[in-house]
Amino acid sequence: MTQQEKTTTSLPPPSRERSRAPAQARKARILERLNLGGSISVTDIAQEFGISDMTVRRDLAELERDGLLERVHGGAVGLTRGPLTVIDDAEPIFEARSRQNAERKARIAQAAARHVAGRMTIAFDLGTTVLAAANAIVQAGPDPQLRAFSNSLRIGMTMARAGIATYMSGGLIRAEEMSLTGKEAVDGFSRYYFDVALLAASGMTTEGVFDYSPEEVAVKTVFLQRSAERVLLMDSTKFRRISTVLIATLPEISTLITDAPPPPELATVLDAAGVRIIVADPLQPPNSPG
CATH class of the missing domain: 3.40.50.1360 (Rossmann fold)
Structure with missing residues (x-):
């Protein structure tokens, strides 16, 4: 095996995820979907943004920690009490x-x-x-x-x-x-x-x-x-x-x-x-x- 081949094979495999939307945009979209009622699944969000299930679960965990949703098996649901709130601090053009x-x-x-x-x-x-x-x-x-x-x-x-x-x-x-x-x-x-x-x-x-x-x-x-x-x-x-x-x-x-x-x-x-x-x-x- 040549030195070039060694260098090439030692590189980590390319990511399967597409270019990610900013975390804040993903979270806003998650809460928007919950705001319309029902529940969301990890799989749906992962497919929508082209990210891994692990990334989605991390987003859901952070939103749950902030008191904005409740995680359930395979996804999340809106809060059963209190308002589900998204904070916007930047005005779109x-x-x-x-x-x-x-x-x-x-x-x-x-x-x-x-x-x-x-x-x-x-x-x-x-x-x-x-x-x-x-x-x-x-x-x-x-x-x-x-x-x-x-x-x-x-x-x-x-x-x-x-x-x-x-x-x-x-x-x-x-x-x-x-x-x-x-x-x-x-x-x-x-x-x-x-x-x-x-x-x-x-x-x-x-x-x-x-x-x-x-x-x-x-x-x-x-x-x-x-x-x-x-x-x-x-x-x-x-x-x-x-x-x-x-x-x-x-x-x-x-x-x-x-x-x-x-x-x-x-x-x-x-x-x-x-x-x-x-x-x-x-x-x-x-x-x-x-």
């Missing part, structure tokens, strides 16, 4: 968020457009689902007397191009979100009152509704305080998730429009808080009745 759960958001947007039909003053928070709702309102043919208020430049342009009277504030522009923030934005919107506010958030638990940015939350707070009805547009993947800032407690929300019923423990608290829950219908094909 707007374009990436707009592609996530697009069908769910489209359903919510159609339901929101129907819900606010006939309202004369609507405050639009920023966010991909609220932007989808703005587009749905435009497509539905809004009342010509409608007045729209928003700190989102994307939503402002959408409404203005449709011929809707659109009001925005001053403030500092967050380039990625294309939103107006800061004291000028807060003071500007504090002069108005709204029939309804359409709001977005990054997560909801029994403690309340959460989002990433303190700057954005300051404007959300004004919309909450100045609106007769506070409508939260949130897809079901955000249930039992928390983030950097608490926007509002559940009693501060009037209506939740979502794509699937909340988990039982969250639904119970929402009911006690007097929050109306609207589960969006399947998407209507173009030009279909209803």
